[in-house]
Amino acid sequence: MNLATATPSEVRQLIRKGEIDAQTSGMCNGYAQANMAVLPKDLAFDFLLFTQRNKKPCPVLDVTEVGSPVPKLVAPTADLRHDIPRYRIYRHGELTDEVTDVEKYWRDDLVAFLLGCSFSFEGPMLEAGLEVRHITDQHNVPMYKTNIECIPAGVFHGPMVVSMRPMKPADAIRAVQITTRMPFVHGAPIHIGDPEAIGIKDIDKPNFGERSEIKPGEIPVFWACGVTPQAVAMAVKPEFMITHAPGYMFITDVLNAELSIM
Structure with a gap:
């Protein structure tokens, strides 16, 4: 099948x-x-x-x-x-x-x-001709804890987790356009570029998933991730x-x- x-x-x-x-x-x-x-x-x-x-x-x-x-x-x-x-x-x-x-x-x-x-917006990205690196390389998407704190509610609080896909700058712009239309599956990226700006010290060591290669001329693009509840559970x-x-x-x-x- x-x-x-x-x-x-x-x-x-x-x-x-x-x-x-x-x-x-x-x-x-x-x-x-x-x-x-x-x-x-x-x-x-x-x-x-x-x-x-x-x-x-x-x-x-x-x-x-x-x-x-x-x-x-x-x-x-x-x-x-x-x-x-x-x-x-x-x-x-x-x-x-x-x-x-x-x-x-x-x-x-x-x-x-x-x-x-975020897997739900990867289909439209592929249909638009964008590469999704972890699919190309057949591994799990890399996910990272950030220094972005979620808004607390009751007993729940903790950091946002993000998923990352490396892209050429022009492709990142197209990815923003595609994912902005899909707010029920995380919507547009929350950060593009410098990982340390959102508290990620080593882009090659994700907290969840597996490392994706960032090739010359590419930038990391970060989306909010549904693994956030697991980080919240730990907190x-x-x-x-x-x-x-x-x-x-x-x-x-x-x-x-x-x-x-x-």
């Missing part, structure tokens, strides 16, 4: 069967992918408020009913316990497990948040939290075109 042209339900079935354990960039072209954060009900309102105050890194696509693993708005036949290739389990802010299925961790008091993902230390592993996203039934402002 060609994973780039497969439907989301086809790929989710393969993931559920354990036949796919790979980062999802480039899968199901044309369909939106999502970051996931799952928290106990007593923290859900604070987190929802946090997402509303920090829409660049945390654009909400769906929120589940308490205890339900079904994202009714974006993929009503899916099951969030099984349909992501790789998950991370946090306890008191510490990463304790990385697994391919979370059924045994699921609880009746959990609420799942699905947040827009806030909730007693329990489930997330996707960075780069291993949930693939929705929503077309990217539905999330674009024309």
